[in-house]
Amino acid sequence: DIQMTQSPSTLSASVGDRVTITCRASQSISSSLAWYQQKPGKAPKVLIYKASTLESGVPSRFSGGGSGTEFTLTISSLQPDDFATYYCQQHNSYPLTFGQGTKVEIK
């Protein structure tokens, strides 16, 4: 199985900050990576798929990059609505696997 490791686990930041979350795969997954945002008590919401394709309706301050084993999710200017937990997920092979999550907190 492909293991997905996110860093950091928790991130404290202020409104307006540029924030980057990293996701590493235990083996190459090409560009088969999605990013989700989850708020407490709510279902996840897809932000990015195929590593860098922005889902329709998602603000352009979100961007994804990387390929192979290392990927990033960047929020260019953190907004109050962005405080949440973020998960990466590989969609290269089964079983599909998620990272452990990165909680973005208010500093």
Place this chain on the structure above:
Amino acid sequence: EVQLVESGGGLVQPGGSLRLSCAASGFTFSSYAMTWVRQAPGKGLEWVSGISTGDGSTYYADSVKGRFTISRDNSKNTLYLQMHSLRAEDAAVYYCAKDREGGIPDYFDCWGQGTLVAVSS
């Protein structure tokens, strides 16, 4: 509007069985792969199982293989997850999710609200 509504969760004893359902509406259900993802209380997301369109190929996480069975009834626009031999570690909110692209399960653009499964004696 795309909508997924899970049901069937509840309290079950260790070793027991439960069947979850996910009623879909607002899209052509038969054209999209579907998936179950779970989240234990205070924990992260865990992909559980997926089912493709067409031949209905199924895929499972190692942790549930041989105990859980995913199926779909395209005539009823409903996804199912039959769970047997339930363990304490299966306790979680179970979400059904629609594949964004169709075909085989890969990434998901619409999720239900989740149904809670508790396993305890």
